[in-house]
Amino acid sequence: MPELPEVEVTRAGLADRLLGARVRSATLGKPLRWPLGREVAALSGLQVGQLMRRGKYLWLPLQHPGAEPWFQRPAAVDAPPLAAAAAAEVPRSGGLLLHLGMSGSLALTEQPGPAGPHDHFELATTAGTLRLTDPRRFGAVVWSDGLDTAPATKLLGVLGAEPFDPALTGAHLYMAFQQRRTAVKTALLAGDVVVGAGNIYASEALFRARIDPRTPCRRLSLARCERLLAALRDTLAQAIALGGSTLRDFKDVHGMAGGFQAQALVYGREGQPCPSCGAPVRRIVQGMRATYFCGRCQKR
DNA sequence: ATGGGTACCTGTCTGC
DNA sequence: TGCAGACAGGTACCCA
Numbered sequence: 001m002p003e004l005p006e007v008e009v010t011r012a013g014l015a016d017r018l019l020g021a022r023v024r025s026a027t028l029g030k031p032l033r034w035p036l037g038r039e040v041a042a043l044s045g046l047q048v049g050q051l052m053r054r055g056k057y058l059w060l061p062l063q064h065p066g067a068e069p070w071f072q073r074p075a076a077v078d079a080p081p082l083a084a085a086a087a088a089e090v091p092r093s094g095g096l097l098l099h100l101g102m103s104g105s106l107a108l109t110e111q112p113g114p115a116g117p118h119d120h121f122e123l124a125t126t127a128g129t130l131r132l133t134d135p136r137r138f139g140a141v142v143w144s145d146g147l148d149t150a151p152a153t154k155l156l157g158v159l160g161a162e163p164f165d166p167a168l169t170g171a172h173l174y175m176a177f178q179q180r181r182t183a184v185k186t187a188l189l190a191g192d193v194v195v196g197a198g199n200i201y202a203s204e205a206l207f208r209a210r211i212d213p214r215t216p217c218r219r220l221s222l223a224r225c226e227r228l229l230a231a232l233r234d235t236l237a238q239a240i241a242l243g244g245s246t247l248r249d250f251k252d253v254h255g256m257a258g259g260f261q262a263q264a265l266v267y268g269r270e271g272q273p274c275p276s277c278g279a280p281v282r283r284i285v286q287g288m289r290a291t292y293f294c295g296r297c298q299k300r
Numbered sequence: 301a302t303g304g305g306t307a308c309c310t311g312t313c314t315g316c
Numbered sequence: 317t318g319c320a321g322a323c324a325g326g327t328a329c330c331c332a
Contacts, residue, residue, distance in 0.1 A: 002326085006325075033326095099326080101327085102324070103326095138326060139326090158328095198326070247324070290324090
């Protein structure tokens, strides 16, 4: 489910509320994509930093608040033994890397009800309880000591550019695509050139750019790469403004569905008239994923 | 190295 | 009504 807009809507809804909160406890449900080790038991007392997004991942920094002045003591006297004891019990500062997979969503509630059968991770904090609901369990919660250490480096290192990075240009797309023989839709989904477009927004952006999703990357001109990047940015920005897309599972942090799916021009609209020319929208399968497009408006 | 297919898991919808 | 099968927003991994 969650593509970049849904993850960004989630981040925006959580960041301010969680900033500075202290972890009370962490609870695991059924296993997710990767095991979260015994770090979970030692998260209590850590303080939440600025929630960030990279691609479809969220990074929740958790820092040891030892340097915080909420509890004053003569540091010179007992700092060494206390520091040694803390180091043995509490993980080094780091954070949780979260992924929503296909069906995940996060909610932060002050008074959470009992956990449901699809609630697989819970972080109780002084700002409320953060809960990950994910029926298909393709999502992930992983501890990393930092963004510059494993496993964060491994997971994030393969990601392409952020679509809204002002340094990213159509020329970058063009150069990267010159090396590729795959269809442009497949390349967008792969996310190693530009991140953020999943199955919905890849189809939507290609429609808006009037590019046939089957076009081999290396056949795209510079002008069409520029058009594609602009269309991708427009599509993602519109989706973020509308709270993302909800096909079935996605909810924002308040439990509200997104609104973009009603604005989809081709995704999920097989046989319906193209909003531009009226020809029936086609559905094909690329890389075992459905692709929707207009065979008349979108050119190879 | 690139690129394709497989696997992970559960729920919902369709057609017989 | 029951049931098998297809399909669903992602992505790491294995093999050609």
